[in-house]
Amino acid sequence: MDERFAPDHWLKWTPSASCMFNKESLLQQHQQTVIFGVLLIFFYDFAELNDTIVDGIHRPVVYGIGVNVKTGEVFPSSFSHKGPAEQLRSTRTFTGGKMVDIYDSSRGLVKIGPCKWSSNLDVAFWLSQKDDTILKYLSTSPMAEPPHFVQHMKSTIQFFLEHSDCDSLFPGGQPQLYHRAETGSWERVDQP
Numbered sequence: 001m002d003e004r005f006a007p008d009h010w011l012k013w014t015p016s017a018s019c020m021f022n023k024e025s026l027l028q029q030h031q032q033t034v035i036f037g038v039l040l041i042f043f044y045d046f047a048e049l050n051d052t053i054v055d056g057i058h059r060p061v062v063y064g065i066g067v068n069v070k071t072g073e074v075f076p077s078s079f080s081h082k083g084p085a086e087q088l089r090s091t092r093t094f095t096g097g098k099m100v101d102i103y104d105s106s107r108g109l110v111k112i113g114p115c116k117w118s119s120n121l122d123v124a125f126w127l128s129q130k131d132d133t134i135l136k137y138l139s140t141s142p143m144a145e146p147p148h149f150v151q152h153m154k155s156t157i158q159f160f161l162e163h164s165d166c167d168s169l170f171p172g173g174q175p176q177l178y179h180r181a182e183t184g185s186w187e188r189v190d191q192p
Contacts, residue, residue, distance in 0.1 A: 049061075050062055057143045057144070058144065059143070059144045060144060062076040063078065063146050064076070064077050064078050064079060065077055083110065083186065084110050084112070084176075084178035084186035084188070085110075085112050085176055085178065087155060087156060087159035088112060088113075088159070088163075088169065088176070089102070089112060090152065090155075090156040090159070091117065091156050091159050091160045091163070092112075092113070092115045092117070094153075094156050094157075094160065095117035095118065095121065095160065096117070097115050097117070108179055108180065109177050109178065109179050109189065110177070110178040110179075110186065111175045111176075111177055112175055112176045112177075112178075113169065113170050113175045113176055114166075114167075114169075114170035114173050114174065114175055115166060115170075116166055116167075117160070117166050119164035119165060119166075121160070123157050123160060123161070124157070124161055126138070126153070126154070126157050127154055127157055127158065131150045134150050134153055134154070135149065135150060138153050172191075174191050176188065177189040177191070
């Protein structure tokens with residue numbers, strides 16, 4: 001592992017003003033625009049450190065990070081589970097939906113939708129394309145994508161094809177709601 005991302009380096013690096021978070025500031029500044037500004041400053045500094053060159057191609061050293069909201073520590077992380085309704089959320093973004101805050105911390109709920117997409121998109125042909133073609137045309141950085149990128153894109157497209165009528169995913173125009181079960185998994189919540 002690159003020494004910049006060894007645990008002792010993270011402990012030395014995290015206290016800098018540009019990437020130190022504390023519980024109070026995160027709770028007080030939950031507004032998306034404020035968080036975006038803080039994260040933008042952090043990621044600017046992080047991007048400088050998170051670059052390596054492999055065969056002449058710039059790639060990230062770390063693809064994901066975590067933040068301990070109690071201490072402000074930032075650390076390399078990967079997440080095998082991407083949260084509830086990952087394919088639905090990915091399809092929404094893939095079809096042009098805006099990035100939105102889906103977590104309601106006051107209620108401990110993830111709220112998805114309702115959202116709409118056009119069922120007229122001709123995307124089925126992507127499922128038969130080679131991985132290199134998908135990377136070239138569906139990625140902004142094809143040489144630096146993580147290994148799961150192509151499979152993720154194919155599963156998103158498959159979900160879209162199976163749910164071209166997005167209204168069926170949101171009966172009565174109601175969002176999908178999820179909460180954490182005692183087991184730690186996400187469970188769908190019935191509408192009140």
